[in-house]
Amino acid sequence: MTKNKDLKSRLVIGEKRDGRCEYDEGARDELIRMCLKPGVSIARTAMEHDVNPNQLRKWITRYHQQRMTQPQQNSASGITDGVPIDTPTPVRPSVASETPAFIPVVTAPLAPPAVPQGPSQSLPLMVDRTSCAIAEWRRI
Template identity: 80%
Template sequence: MTENKDLKSRLVIGAKRDGRREYDEAARDELVRMCLKPGVSIARTAMEHDVNPNQLRKWITRYRQQRMAQVQQNLASGVADGTLIDTPTSVPSSVAPAFIPVVTAPLAPPDVTQERSPPLPSMVVALHVRLPNGVEFELGNASLEELATIVQMLGRLPCSGSTMG
């Protein structure tokens, strides 16, 4: 807990005329790294350190973007985690290509003598609807497709003034 108080005291280094605070970059990055740990609540951490949670979220986003840019720059230069990666600039001509062409044979035509299975019977459902304005209707022996169409149509109907609260 003492390190949190220490971080809180190091975080703000000044205030501008318009009331905005100026923050120490090292303390800000330390706070961001603290928030990136698993299970840490960003909002709680922000409130404990007297920082607006939205501001802390912006710092986290900026921190991640900077880290990603550093990683991409290191990969482009051949350095990963401080270690120089020796990548060959040209491939020797004696090496076989990594990809070889694939030749496919045409598939045999499907056997048309197979009997087709009879279509499965569709489910039959009944529906009873009571609208807020007192209108009732009942649909019996309807298929799922028909009921879906009815429900979609009912969902598109505008609400009448009598049912609006």
């Protein structure tokens, strides 16, 4: 509980001229990481820290977008313990050996619809009783 109160007090660092709050980036990121844990209610966490839940959701969305655009720094990228390592660049196969992105689809011609050969059978006509009653009423 002390940690939450400490975060709440560190979150707002000032106020802009129009009355909006200015937030500390470190405290904001800590609040976002707290919300990303499983089972944590974003709305409840926002209200406990005097932040609008919609604002917190925007911060979380922006946080996800920033993490997706930043390059992943790991041993596969050629940097280990802060020391660059020379890694061979992967060779891309030639364009001729690649399969095309679109494959043409050929359809077989459709057979003409079958026409009945015998006398045509008439289907019984279903008439609603109310329409018959209206037609009889108009005749009167």
